[in-house]
Amino acid sequence: MSERNNPLRPYLGTLVGIQNTAQDIKLFQIELNDGQPFDYRPGQFAFVSAFGIGEAPFGLASTAERSPALEFAINRIGTVTDALHSLEPGSTVGVRGPLGNGFPLQDIKGQNVVVLGGGIGGAPLRPVIHTILDHRDDYGRLTILWAARTPSLLIFTDEYDQWAAAPDTELHMTVDEGDGRWTGHVGLITQLLEQVAPSPENAVAIICGPPIMIKFTLLTLEKLKFQPGQMLMTLEAKMKCGIGKCGRCNMGGKFVCVDGPVFWYTEVAGFLESFV
Amino acid sequence: MSESIQTALRTRARELLELGEVSCVVGYERSPRGRVRPAFVYDPADADRLVWDDTCHHNLMVYLHDRKNPPRRGEEIPRVAVVAKPCDVRALNVLLHEGQIAREKVFVIGVACAGMCEESTEELQARCRRCQERVPIFYDTLVGEPPRVAPVDEDWADLAELERLSAAERLAFWAREFDRCIRCYACRQACPGCYCFECMAEQVDPLWVGIAVELPEKAFFHVMRAYHLAGRCVQCNACELACPMHIPLSLLNRKLVKEVEALFGYRAGGDPATPPPLATFRKDEELPL
Amino acid sequence: MKLTRREQLAAWLDALMERATVIAPRQVESELLYRPVAASDEVVFDFQRTAMSPKGYFLPSTEVLLEIEKRGAEVTLDEALPQEEQVLFAIRPCDARGLRVLDALLVEHEPADVYYAGRRHQTTLVGLACPRLWPECFCTSIGGAPDDSSDVDVMLYEVDGGYLVSEVTAKGAALLAGLQAEETDQPAPVSDRDGPSVLVLEAEAWPALFNELYWARFTERCLSCHACTYVCPTCRCFDVRDYTTAAGPNGIRIERLRSWDSCMAAAYRRIAGGHNPRSSKMHRLRNRYYCKFNYCPQDFGAVACVGCGRCIAVCPVGVDIVEMLGDVAALAAARVGEGGADE
Numbered sequence: 090m091s092e093r094n095n096p097l098r099p100y101l102g103t104l105v106g107i108q109n110t111a112q113d114i115k116l117f118q119i120e121l122n123d124g125q126p127f128d129y130r131p132g133q134f135a136f137v138s139a140f141g142i143g144e145a146p147f148g149l150a151s152t153a154e155r156s157p158a159l160e161f162a163i164n165r166i167g168t169v170t171d172a173l174h175s176l177e178p179g180s181t182v183g184v185r186g187p188l189g190n191g192f193p194l195q196d197i198k199g200q201n202v203v204v205l206g207g208g209i210g211g212a213p214l215r216p217v218i219h220t221i222l223d224h225r226d227d228y229g230r231l232t233i234l235w236a237a238r239t240p241s242l243l244i245f246t247d248e249y250d251q252w253a254a255a256p257d258t259e260l261h262m263t264v265d266e267g268d269g270r271w272t273g274h275v276g277l278i279t280q281l282l283e284q285v286a287p288s289p290e291n292a293v294a295i296i297c298g299p300p301i302m303i304k305f306t307l308l309t310l311e312k313l314k315f316q317p318g319q320m321l322m323t324l325e326a327k328m329k330c331g332i333g334k335c336g337r338c339n340m341g342g343k344f345v346c347v348d349g350p351v352f353w354y355t356e357v358a359g360f361l362e363s364f365v
Numbered sequence: 366m367s368e369s370i371q372t373a374l375r376t377r378a379r380e381l382l383e384l385g386e387v388s389c390v391v392g393y394e395r396s397p398r399g400r401v402r403p404a405f406v407y408d409p410a411d412a413d414r415l416v417w418d419d420t421c422h423h424n425l426m427v428y429l430h431d432r433k434n435p436p437r438r439g440e441e442i443p444r445v446a447v448v449a450k451p452c453d454v455r456a457l458n459v460l461l462h463e464g465q466i467a468r469e470k471v472f473v474i475g476v477a478c479a480g481m482c483e484e485s486t487e488e489l490q491a492r493c494r495r496c497q498e499r500v501p502i503f504y505d506t507l508v509g510e511p512p513r514v515a516p517v518d519e520d521w522a523d524l525a526e527l528e529r530l531s532a533a534e535r536l537a538f539w540a541r542e543f544d545r546c547i548r549c550y551a552c553r554q555a556c557p558g559c560y561c562f563e564c565m566a567e568q569v570d571p572l573w574v575g576i577a578v579e580l581p582e583k584a585f586f587h588v589m590r591a592y593h594l595a596g597r598c599v600q601c602n603a604c605e606l607a608c609p610m611h612i613p614l615s616l617l618n619r620k621l622v623k624e625v626e627a628l629f630g631y632r633a634g635g636d637p638a639t640p641p642p643l644a645t646f647r648k649d650e651e652l653p654l
Numbered sequence: 655m656k657l658t659r660r661e662q663l664a665a666w667l668d669a670l671m672e673r674a675t676v677i678a679p680r681q682v683e684s685e686l687l688y689r690p691v692a693a694s695d696e697v698v699f700d701f702q703r704t705a706m707s708p709k710g711y712f713l714p715s716t717e718v719l720l721e722i723e724k725r726g727a728e729v730t731l732d733e734a735l736p737q738e739e740q741v742l743f744a745i746r747p748c749d750a751r752g753l754r755v756l757d758a759l760l761v762e763h764e765p766a767d768v769y770y771a772g773r774r775h776q777t778t779l780v781g782l783a784c785p786r787l788w789p790e791c792f793c794t795s796i797g798g799a800p801d802d803s804s805d806v807d808v809m810l811y812e813v814d815g816g817y818l819v820s821e822v823t824a825k826g827a828a829l830l831a832g833l834q835a836e837e838t839d840q841p842a843p844v845s846d847r848d849g850p851s852v853l854v855l856e857a858e859a860w861p862a863l864f865n866e867l868y869w870a871r872f873t874e875r876c877l878s879c880h881a882c883t884y885v886c887p888t889c890r891c892f893d894v895r896d897y898t899t900a901a902g903p904n905g906i907r908i909e910r911l912r913s914w915d916s917c918m919a920a921a922y923r924r925i926a927g928g929h930n931p932r933s934s935k936m937h938r939l940r941n942r943y944y945c946k947f948n949y950c951p952q953d954f955g956a957v958a959c960v961g962c963g964r965c966i967a968v969c970p971v972g973v974d975i976v977e978m979l980g981d982v983a984a985l986a987a988a989r990v991g992e993g994g995a996d997e
Contacts, residue, residue, distance in 0.1 A: 094765075094768060095733055095735075095768045096765035096766075096767075096768075097719055097720075097767070097768075097769070097894075097912075098719075098720060098731065098733055099731070101729055101731065103727070138896075139896075140722050140724055140729060140896060140908055141722075141724065141896050141897075141898050141906060141908050142895075142896050143894065143895045143896045143910075144894070144896075166926045166927050167569075167570070167925075167926025167927070168569050168570045168572075168926075169926075170926065171570075179727050180727055181724070181727050181728065181729040183729075183731075299929075300929065300931075325925070326923065326925075326931070327922075327923050327924065327925045329892060329893055329894045329915075330892075330894070332765055333763060334759070334760055334767050334890075334892075335890075335891055335892050335893075335894075335915075336759075336890055336891035336892075336917065336945070337891055337915075337917070337922065337923065339941075339945070339949060340931075341944070341949070342944075342948060342949040342952050342953055344953075361861055361864045361944065361948075362931070362937075362941070363931070364931070365931065396972045396974060396977070397974070397977055398790075398966075398972075398974065400972055401972075402875060402971050402972025403875040403971050403972075404875075405871070405874045405875070423970075423971065427877070428874075428875075431874075431935075541683060542683065544682065544683075545682050545683060545685055545687065545705075547706070547715065547880075547881075547884045547885075548715075548880070548884075549879050549880040549881040549884050549916075550879045550880055550919075551877065551879040551880075551881045551970050553879070554877035554878055554879040554970075555877055555879070555970055555971075563921065567919075567921060569895070575895065575897050575911070576716075576893050576895050576911060576913040576915075577716040577897075577911055577913055578715040578716045578913055578914065579716055606970065607877070607879070607970035609705065609881045609885065609968040609970075610684070610685050610705065611683075611684040611685065
């Protein structure tokens, strides 16, 4: 039976590059070994296997346009991520995907986009930013709010200049706690958001980060007069299959793996269970 | 006798709740199917839900682990009353010893116990026939008269047959018993002594036991659980009574109770002054090995 | 229909054992369980209900998904797909219906679970009708029946002198070749449907009750063990993990295992890093019931309960799904009574 027919069987891939991108966070570049079709969209995710330990789901942090390899920003926090962090370029890993629903980037063309990323939550937002920058005329104003607990946890620091320099694009950053050298904003992303106060006019907000950050960001956006139908988020949950079979990742009647991970706030507001 | 204990329990529960001495009485009730099960009474008007008979075998101390945190941050942990047989109070003693429960948070409604019966045969459970303690060793209030029961001597007869077997035969015995274990952990969840936030059987880092429901993993879980209860098991038998496959788990735990008694002259849940031997280091200790 | 005697059935089973794994009720120490049998004299023909449902022969409690070999950077993967033919003998209508529910959950939505689907395909179901409802049973409340033959390939009915044999599917008919039996125009007996019944609230009415205080009270006695989920014919949550089985200078052999997991476990939704959206047992047990009676019907078109009663029989502390269903129906009626349907 081919890999195509068994959704629990991963493709084999080679780790072609690993970069330190923040404290305990590495950017992995993986190329599939046998040229399998892997058409993916921003917002989708894949299970990456560290053979011998297991696999875990990670948001795709790249676009096919910019990168021949699949990129994942992975935080070292559990047994699978610990095993992945110990790999060298040239290692073989497994990839199962693309999974999930992706951001509706076609539907939001012509709108102003506010991107809010907290910590490792910025990973699935990077391909959104790249898509907008690479199709600049298809979208309106781009406002990026980027946050982390400390400066050492900010991800994709080597891209900030590129983002800030793009036409009709603003980049704002904040950390919960500065270090000796941080000269930027100190405070929660919600405080930064209130300061920046992007207009809700013809706008959509896209949020990713820890559940508590998403919750309070939604509330702050509401204060700024954003409607629930203008707020998109990508959620995470413990997953084992990613294909709606293991029963685990449901929030109420919706599975994060197949009905999400991207949801409009209007959908989330109707969930029986809280995502927090 | 059961009648009057039941009446007394209801009266005491009603009083405690009316006076606001406790926020909840944890006891036993009859389910709509007529079987006894744990009950949580919050309202004095519900005190008549409480029952008492010889099928009240659950060790209710297990529910104290759910009450280690206040319902809302900044609030006090509410005080509860627990209906407790002598074996249940031994379990509470272990939890107090181990710093798991604050004594002032538990009001012990001790019950003088004539023993629990097997549900199928209606005979006294083996552990109750052996029981030396018909009245709990401590309580805040006592219900029932000390029953006139002559306990059968503890002769470890249930272990004798196993001890006579060779190691290979004993292994075969346990392989047959664990074969039907489904790793449901009912034994662990019913045991007041098992309260680890993450059980060694479910840890992945370090990995002690895999997820497979196969004999090596099952045997490891059961043997290690018995070891982790050595010097702590009070023989309430909640584990064996909870097991959906009726595996004779008491044989494992009792073997270690016997060993600890022989090595250290110690039984868990008794005298509160004696430190538990397996958690105590003495420089002058010499063990015949 | 055909009429056959027990000895003839036994001889037929013995012949089947030569070409397929025959799984039948067998006494395993204190418990009656569906197990592979080596001879028909191991089969228990007279029984009420086995302790476990036979779902483990389709979604095993432990299963190898992949066999992986790693030699440096070289990795080979082999799927350990199910190979053997199975005959499941004396499956009850409720358990067979449980398989139909699992089909909806695991196969009917793309992508299908190939391991479960393979075992389903390779198994023929020989049903045994229940003459009546057993203690704790409530199949009739949930749209089932003790003599329902919808989900089996062959149905057997106990009658005086033996069994009536009904060919339900072509697969079943093929399996029956070789069974000694005589034609009869005796009709299939209708099982006694007498028994406690409970109103199962329709799926759409459950969301309105999600935040009722009832759930905290009802779930307080739960111990968060896995017994109810493991004995259940329709529960299917699983865990997946890799294990190294052999390591040497020439490489490492790894198995990717799948095992049953339970939504009742405290750590079920705990992620690395510690966040746990269902840290209380109220959340977990409520989720289990909503999964069965609201989420699965809405997402997969099937109520994930067949009324077998095992969860009631097995729960060490008397958590009773029938009691819950009755309470929920009453809560819903009370809301309607108040005229306050805000959903």
